[in-house]
Amino acid sequence: MKLCMIGTGYVGLVSGVCFADLGNEVICVDKDLNKINKLRKSIIPIYEPGLDELVKKNSKSGRLKFSTNINESVQKSNIIFICVGTPTKKNKYEADLSQVYDVAKKISKNIKSFKIIINKSTVPVMTGDKVEKIISRKVKKNLFSVVSNPEFLREGEAIRDFVYPDRIVIGTSSKKSNKILKNLYSPLISKGAKYINTSRRAAELIKYASNAFLATKITFINELANLCEKLNINVEDLSIGIGTDKRIGGRFLRAGPAYGGSCFPKDTRALVDTANKSLTSLSVIKSVINSNNKRSNLLLNNISKILKNRIKNKKITFLGVTFKANTDDMRESSSLKMIPYLNKKGAKIKYYDPTGKKSEFDKLKNVQFKKNIKEACMSSDLIIIHTEWNEFKLIDLKRIVNKKKFIVYDLRNIYSPEKIKKQKIQYFGIGR
Ligand SMILES: NC(=O)c1ccc[n+]([C@@H]2O[C@H](COP(=O)([O-])OP(=O)(O)OC[C@H]3O[C@@H](n4cnc5c(N)ncnc54)[C@H](O)[C@@H]3O)[C@@H](O)[C@H]2O)c1
Known part of the structure; x- marks a missing residue:
């Protein structure tokens, strides 16, 4: 399949490289030219064990490409993953979704044939609804599908986590998208990953609830350590x-x-x-x-x-x-x-x-x-x-x-x- 990862950070780079290693054609896009130029020379901008060999191997095979051109990359791909940052807004609790919406607008200008747009960034419930709204301003509804596919990889173990995940969560009510994505992930499912299809909103909440639960466990034992x-x-x-x-x-x-x-x-x-x-x-x-x-x-x-x-x-x-x-x-x-x-x-x-x-x-x-x-x-x-x-x-x-x-x-x-x-x-x- 032809994939495009928008945002080549910890999540976009690792998942893009791993998807390429599974035989897909992948373009990793970033607005940071310096980062892309380094990656084109197989210089890895982050510390992640095992990533450099995979980047080299898949770049050499021609399956993995790096680009700053979002328009061209979206046009060439069938599945587009949004993997940009979703930091906290300054002095607030609210997530800053400006990068996600900015990317959604850019994607909307480049859809001429059916594309699945996937939110891999961690986003609040209903962000998928908003991304769909933004894209539908420019594109007919039958030409795209917005899906939530949260990422659960851990830095430091990212490649292993991507290749052997406990579960793959796909939030969509579209049968067509679900079928395509189940096929995309089939190499991981056959190794034991559980494939879970939920509503888009449930998938968005699953990611936050998982992280909140783990943070609770850590805090629980930290407080008991004080005792x-x-x-x-x-x-x-x-x-x-x-x-x-x-x-x-x-x-x-x-x-x-x-x-x-x-x-x-x-x-x-x-x-x-x-x-x-x-x-x-x-x-x-x-x-x-x-x-x-x-x-x-x-x-x-x-x-x-x-x-x-x-x-x-x-x-x-x-x-x-x-x-x-x-x-x-x-x-x-x-x-x-x-x-x-x-x-x-x-x-x-x-x-x-x-x-x-x-x-x-x-x-x-x-x-x-x-x-x-x-x-x-x-x-x-x-x-x-x-x-x-x-x-x-x-x-x-x-x-x-x-x-x-x-x-x-x-x-x-x-x-x-x-x-x-x-x-x-x-x-x-x-x-x-
Ligand atoms: N880091 C993790 O361990 C991890 C794990 C699971 C989920 N997530 C989630 O995944 C998302 C990405 O996290 P990350 O750690 O990979 O972030 P990151 O900051 O490492 O990478 C984001 C990248 O997006 C690029 N970018 C921003 N706007 C862009 C645009 N308009 N066009 C092209 N590129 C653009 C940035 O230049 C940056 O390289 C976040 O929502 C995060 O919560 C992160």
Whole structure:
């Protein structure tokens, strides 16, 4: 099939490349010429394990192309995926859908034969209705169908998630579109993915509800970790004890810093906004957002206590600054709150992240990126393990810090408190 992905970010690029790998002809479109030029040379603009080989392989085969020309790309394709960003509006809970509507207008000017337009971006309920309205201003209704097909891939595991999804959700009442899309996804269905056909509005809500549920699980265990700290209980025991109950499930039950990333914060806010507009209170999700917003302050208070309220001139190291491992995505990472705060209080911060220096900290005096773990940790007073990268799991801290006394604050509980204390390192974890 001939596909076109509009928006070549984490979702558009990964799904476009994977669709090409399944034998489709795919054009990945973006308005960012720099990004497209890099991709044409097989230079990958994001960190995603395994993606570079797939881009090279499918570009070489001619099935994968990159373009900034949306008009031509839409005309050449039968199925068009909208994969642009849907951030939160400034100072609001509402999703900013301007990129989606802008793309819908552009698509509407280029339809001469039947096309399926798919919203893969995460969008509030009824966005599909609005996209349909925009396109129908220029195009006869029998020439297009607007479908919701939310994406559930996780950054860092994106290729695996795309190829082996738990489910494929297709929101459409059109039999013709459903048949075409079931065929498009048939290689994944035959590997075990469940194909779920719902109304368009239900598909839109499924995506938000899924993310809100996962954010709730994380917040639930984070709050219980606070209680464990007071009662001298190891939250890891709790996670296993409740997570092994199949009705609950162990995933997303690891205590840590505030959840971040490009999805959970904005999607929980957008869901509450949708509910508010429908005069329905989602009190659980509202309190999840509230609790998560407070979490970085709570951890910063702990850091203050650990340092006996003397932050000024302390040498603090952050290992990892992205919101989770195996991605370079900094969107809403808790480090964006924690590092500037500690910096303002006079700490001297060094950080190391496997995905490199982050422009977000460029303007902060006394915040330095170091090229390796050793340089970042050397002669530190406090090492904060912020992100759970594998390469942080077996560091000989005593050797590389090269200092008699230093403290470790392990926000991911990747070290054994018993083992590390035997080395006479002062150690704090989360909920234990
Ligand atoms: N990142 C994830 O893990 C993930 C997972 C599932 C769903 N989603 C959802 O998918 C959507 C996209 O997310 P993302 O992380 O890929 O975003 P992104 O910011 O990485 O990529 C979006 C791309 O769209 C491009 N773009 C914007 N307007 C355009 C236009 N008019 N024409 C062409 N290109 C345009 C941008 O230049 C950018 O490259 C969002 O709604 C997000 O919530 C994201």
